[in-house]
Amino acid sequence: MKQVNIGLLGLGNIGTGTYKALEMNREHIERTTGLNLQITKILEIDTEKDRGIFVEPAKFTQDPEEVFADPGIRIVIELLGGVEPATGFMVKAMQAGKHVVTANKAALAENYEILTGAAREHGVSLRFEASVGGGIPLIAAITQSLAANEFTELQGILNGTTNYILTKMQTQGASYGDVLAEAQAKGFAEADPTADVCGHDVANKLSILLSLVFGERVKPGDIPTTGITDITKEDIEEAASQGCVIKLLASASRTPDGLVYFVQPSWVNKDHPLARVNNEFNALFLKGNAVDDLTMVGKGAGPLPTASAVLGDVIEIAKGV
Amino acid sequence: MKQVNIGLLGLGNIGTGTYKALEMNREHIERTTGLNLQITKILEIDTEKDRGIFVEPAKFTQDPEEVFADPGIRIVIELLGGVEPATGFMVKAMQAGKHVVTANKAALAENYEILTGAAREHGVSLRFEASVGGGIPLIAAITQSLAANEFTELQGILNGTTNYILTKMQTQGASYGDVLAEAQAKGFAEADPTADVCGHDVANKLSILLSLVFGERVKPGDIPTTGITDITKEDIEEAASQGCVIKLLASASRTPDGLVYFVQPSWVNKDHPLARVNNEFNALFLKGNAVDDLTMVGKGAGPLPTASAVLGDVIEIAKGV
Numbered sequence: 348m349k350q351v352n353i354g355l356l357g358l359g360n361i362g363t364g365t366y367k368a369l370e371m372n373r374e375h376i377e378r379t380t381g382l383n384l385q386i387t388k389i390l391e392i393d394t395e396k397d398r399g400i401f402v403e404p405a406k407f408t409q410d411p412e413e414v415f416a417d418p419g420i421r422i423v424i425e426l427l428g429g430v431e432p433a434t435g436f437m438v439k440a441m442q443a444g445k446h447v448v449t450a451n452k453a454a455l456a457e458n459y460e461i462l463t464g465a466a467r468e469h470g471v472s473l474r475f476e477a478s479v480g481g482g483i484p485l486i487a488a489i490t491q492s493l494a495a496n497e498f499t500e501l502q503g504i505l506n507g508t509t510n511y512i513l514t515k516m517q518t519q520g521a522s523y524g525d526v527l528a529e530a531q532a533k534g535f536a537e538a539d540p541t542a543d544v545c546g547h548d549v550a551n552k553l554s555i556l557l558s559l560v561f562g563e564r565v566k567p568g569d570i571p572t573t574g575i576t577d578i579t580k581e582d583i584e585e586a587a588s589q590g591c592v593i594k595l596l597a598s599a600s601r602t603p604d605g606l607v608y609f610v611q612p613s614w615v616n617k618d619h620p621l622a623r624v625n626n627e628f629n630a631l632f633l634k635g636n637a638v639d640d641l642t643m644v645g646k647g648a649g650p651l652p653t654a655s656a657v658l659g660d661v662i663e664i665a666k667g668v
Numbered sequence: 669m670k671q672v673n674i675g676l677l678g679l680g681n682i683g684t685g686t687y688k689a690l691e692m693n694r695e696h697i698e699r700t701t702g703l704n705l706q707i708t709k710i711l712e713i714d715t716e717k718d719r720g721i722f723v724e725p726a727k728f729t730q731d732p733e734e735v736f737a738d739p740g741i742r743i744v745i746e747l748l749g750g751v752e753p754a755t756g757f758m759v760k761a762m763q764a765g766k767h768v769v770t771a772n773k774a775a776l777a778e779n780y781e782i783l784t785g786a787a788r789e790h791g792v793s794l795r796f797e798a799s800v801g802g803g804i805p806l807i808a809a810i811t812q813s814l815a816a817n818e819f820t821e822l823q824g825i826l827n828g829t830t831n832y833i834l835t836k837m838q839t840q841g842a843s844y845g846d847v848l849a850e851a852q853a854k855g856f857a858e859a860d861p862t863a864d865v866c867g868h869d870v871a872n873k874l875s876i877l878l879s880l881v882f883g884e885r886v887k888p889g890d891i892p893t894t895g896i897t898d899i900t901k902e903d904i905e906e907a908a909s910q911g912c913v914i915k916l917l918a919s920a921s922r923t924p925d926g927l928v929y930f931v932q933p934s935w936v937n938k939d940h941p942l943a944r945v946n947n948e949f950n951a952l953f954l955k956g957n958a959v960d961d962l963t964m965v966g967k968g969a970g971p972l973p974t975a976s977a978v979l980g981d982v983i984e985i986a987k988g989v
Contacts, residue, residue, distance in 0.1 A: 368816060368958045375818045379883065476813060482959035484805075484813030491812075492797060492805030495689060495979030497696045562700065620965060623944060628961075637689045637976035638803035638966060640949075644941060645962040655958035658816030 350383040351665040354414035354445070356436055357426040358391040361450055361477075363398045364650020365424065365657050370400070376658075382665050384658075386424075388414050411436055415443040421668045422661055425449040434458045441465040441473070446668070448660040450477035450653055456551035456567045459558055472667075474660035479552040480505060482652030483645040484659065485631045489559050496635030498560045503597040505552045507627035507648045508536045508543040509575050513593055513612075514625040517583050523576065535627065545574035546595065546610045553597040553610055560633070561599060563606055573611040586614050592622050671704040672986040675735035675766070677757055678747040679712040682771055682798075684719045685971020686745065686978050691721070697979075703986050705979075707745075709735050732757055736764040742989045743982055746770040755779045762786040762794065767989070769981040771798035771974055777872035777888045780879055793988075795981035800873040801826060803973030804966040805980065806952045810880045817956030819881045824918040826873045828948035828969045829857045829864040830896050834914055834933075835946040838904050844897065856948065866895035867916065867931045874918035874931055881954070882920060884927055894932040907935050913943050 355362055369376070369384060377383055387406060394407045411432075414420060423440040425447060427433045433454045437447050438461065447466070449455070455462060455478055466473035476486045480503070504510050508530065515526040527544070530536035542548045550567040557563050557570075575595050586593050591614040599608035615622045620642040624630040629647025634640055646652035676683055690697070690705060698704055708727060715728045732753075735741060744761040746768060748754045754775045758768050759782065768787070770776070776783060776799050787794035797807045801824070825831050829851065836847040848865070851857035863869045871888040878884050878891075896916050907914050912935040920929035936943045941963040945951040950968025955961055967973035 372816055372818055372958065376816060380815060482814075482956075483962065484809040487808060487813045488805040491984055492808045492980040493803075493976060494701060494983045495693055495697060495976055497693055620944075623941075635803075635976060637693065637972045637979070639970075639973055641804065641964075641966040643962075643964050646960045649960075651958045652960055655814060655816055655956065658958070659813040662815045663812055 348377060348381055348383045349665070350385060351421055351668055352385050352387045352419045353661065354388045354390070354417065354420040354423045355386050355426065356390045356411065356414065356423060357428070358389050358398065358402070359426065360650050361653050362391070362426040363400060365426065365654040366400050366402070368651055368654035368658060376662065380662055380666065382662060384661060384665060387420060388417060390414055411439070415439050415445070420445060422446045422448060422664055424657060424661065425451055426657070427451070428453065430454050430457045434461065437462060438465045441469045441471050444469060444471060446472040446664045448474050448657055448664065450475070450657055452478040452548070452551040452555060456554035459555070459564060472664045474664060475555070476660050477653045477656035479555050480629050480631055480643070481645065481647040481649065482655040483629060483631065483643050483647065484656070485643050486559065488643065489633070493633070493635055493638055496637045498633055498635050500600040500634040501556060501560050501598070502621060502632045503553070503556065504594055504621055504624050504628070504630045505597050505647060506543055506549045506595060507629060508540065509595045510624070510629070511535050511627050512544070513575060513578070513595065516578070516580065517587070517592060520580060522580055523578055544576050546572040549595060549597050549610045553599065553608065556597070557599060557606070557608060561601070561606055565608065571609040571611070575612050578612050589614070590617050591615055592617065594621060596621070669698065669702060669704045670986070671706060672742055672989055673706050673708045673740045674982065675709045675711070675738065675741040675744045676707050676747065677711045677732065677735065677744060678749070679710050679719065679723070680747065681971050682974050683712070683747040684721060686747065686975040687721050687723070689972055689975035689979060697983065701983055701987065703983060705982060705986060708741060709738060711735055732760070736760050736766070741766060743767045743769060743985055745978060745982065746772055747978070748772070749774065751775050751778045755782065758783055759786045762790045762792050765790060765792060767793040767985045769795050769978055769985065771796070771978055773799040773869070773872040773876060777875035780876070780885060793985045795985060796876070797981050798974045798977035800876050801950050801952055801964070802966065802968040802970065803976040804950060804952065804964050804968065805977070806964050807880060809964065810954070814954070814956055814959055814962070817958045819954055819956050821921040821955040822877060822881050822919070822952070823942060824874070824877070824952045825915055825942055825945050825950055826870045826918050826952070826968060827864055827916060828950060829861065830916045831945070831950070832856050832948050833865070834896060834899070834916065837899070837901065838908070838913060841901060843901055844899055865897050867893040870916060870918050870931045874920065874929065877918070878920060878927070878929060882922070882927055886929065892930040892932070896933050899933050910935070911938050912936055913938065915942060
């Protein structure tokens with residue numbers, strides 16, 4: 348059994364889910380991979396909160412340097428979210444020779460070159476399966492299994508909150524405002540839903556995918572982005588009358604005029620693989636010149652699906668250390 | 669640029685597709701991976717056939733030992749199909765220190781321990797993404813990205829010929845015999861369709877998945893298997909009247925009585941992610957205890973989609989040699 352020690356930055360929703368999933372499936376992971384994964388240090392201010400997990404108090408630290416300076420830690424999981432201080436922390440971890448796993452789409456979309464450059468410079472792995480599509484293993488598919496393809500088209504439903512709202516508007520004939528209020532009451536939408544409903548969250552994810560799928564670096568602020576705030580019941584009825592549903596799509600395609608990309612509410616024909624991706628589910632549709640059409644559908648958010656992706660990355664790295 | 673030499677066993681449909689896909693995307697692969705992949709020897713009796721590709725005559729050999737003994741060859745791609753001589757050739761290649769990539773579900777299903785054991789013993793990689801689901805990157809997903817999950821359920825549409833026949837029976841109200849004859853005329857079904865329509869092809873694939881998803885080794889002959897030959901128009905109409913479609917499913921689930929698995933035509937509710945997987949498309953639905961529901965849909969056969977999976981495996985191995 349090979350023990351690999353891990354530093355965890357952030358014990359919020361996703362951090363707690365990752366801790367839980369690791370404990371829940373510890374025996375399975377040990378038996379199938381021979382890896383004993385141990386989270387030995389956790390950067391977190393709130394040490395008192397009841398998260399439904401037992402964490403030895405000695406694991407907590409409020410000093411990130413303690414994580415970077417710990418020679419026993421081989422992998423740092425960054426789950427703070429936001430561009431800073433997360434980017435700086437990831438770079439420092441890589442400078443210290445640690446491999447990094449992150450779910451942080453905002454930091455990656457904004458600082459893709461800095462982060463991938465630091466990984467190359469310091470000879471460490473930087474993995475971020477959880478940053479786009481939550482538990483759906485789409486980044487590994489694009490970068491590894493499908494590496495022999497040139498891609499011509501990408502369409503994604505990459506935000507669960509907006510897909511939930513659009514689905515309910517469609518199935519219940521309800522207005523945007525009513526469904527948003529219901530989603531907030533149920534905890535499916537944030538108190539401040541701007542990043543989701545205005546499409547910024549999806550633009551971050553599309554920015555990452557443009558680098559991976561098409562090798563083109565586009566900052567999220569340079570992606571034409573329209574959210575769902577202006578979608579009305581009537582828009583949805585009109586689409587339905589033409590055999591379509593409205594989905595907030597991240598879209599990119601190679602055209603004779605170059606790569607065209609945007610985030611916007613779009614009519615999707617009922618026969619398209621993305622048309623039936625409802626509620627909080629996410630999906631990615633890809634067209635490659637060898638594999639042809641490929642669709643992956645799964646949970647794009649939530650503590651355990653995200654933890655599945657984070658731990659998959661951790662296991663891949665841990666096998667090699 | 670790192671050159672990696674490859675020996676190819678078999679230049680049939682899939683072998684030719686792999687050769688074509690590599691030439692078609694050579695520049696892309698070189699630019700994105702830094703790998704110069706060269707097929708330097710091809711085991712093939714028929715050197716005269718017009719395959720629409722140019723192969724230097726000197727690459728052909730009729731002696732497999734020439735491939736295994738070539739010290740320049742690091743990876744052997746096995747695309748002969750069938751249990752033997754393919755199994756023996758793969759073992760010999762691994763004994764000679766070559767990594768092996770195969771699309772051969774029959775050999776893997778029958779000789780899983782022998783083949784994976786040989787890879788372990790000789791310290792080489794054995795990859796077989798193309799053996800189940802063609803271009804759909806499901807094996808990498810199960811073994812890598814989703815490695816932190818315990819799975820409770822698996823359902824797959826894993827044979828394009830039977831899914832095409834069932835789809836046409838459903839959409840055209842046609843009989844099994846009529847659709848089969850049409851599919852054979854169009855080249856979608858083999859002259860002898862037994863392995864497909866009787867479910868043996870799917871049983872081979874389910875056998876491989878049972879090892880990977882549930883860690884249980886079951887030979888294909890021990891999987892309860894029913895094909896689609898007895899499905900009538902009336903069966904399909906009856907299912908439709910209850911809001912269901914009939915699909916040939918590979919199915920496995922953990923139950924209080926242990927792992928239950930079978931291959932059989934099954935009613936699938938129209939709201940299930942597999943219900944709309946039509947024609948020649950394949951799909952896999954998985955339920956993991958962290959990732960929850962995950963569905964992958966794509967082309968399960970055909971020269972280029974299969975080549976996508978074969979070359980994805982080759983690239984992963986070539987990165988490490």
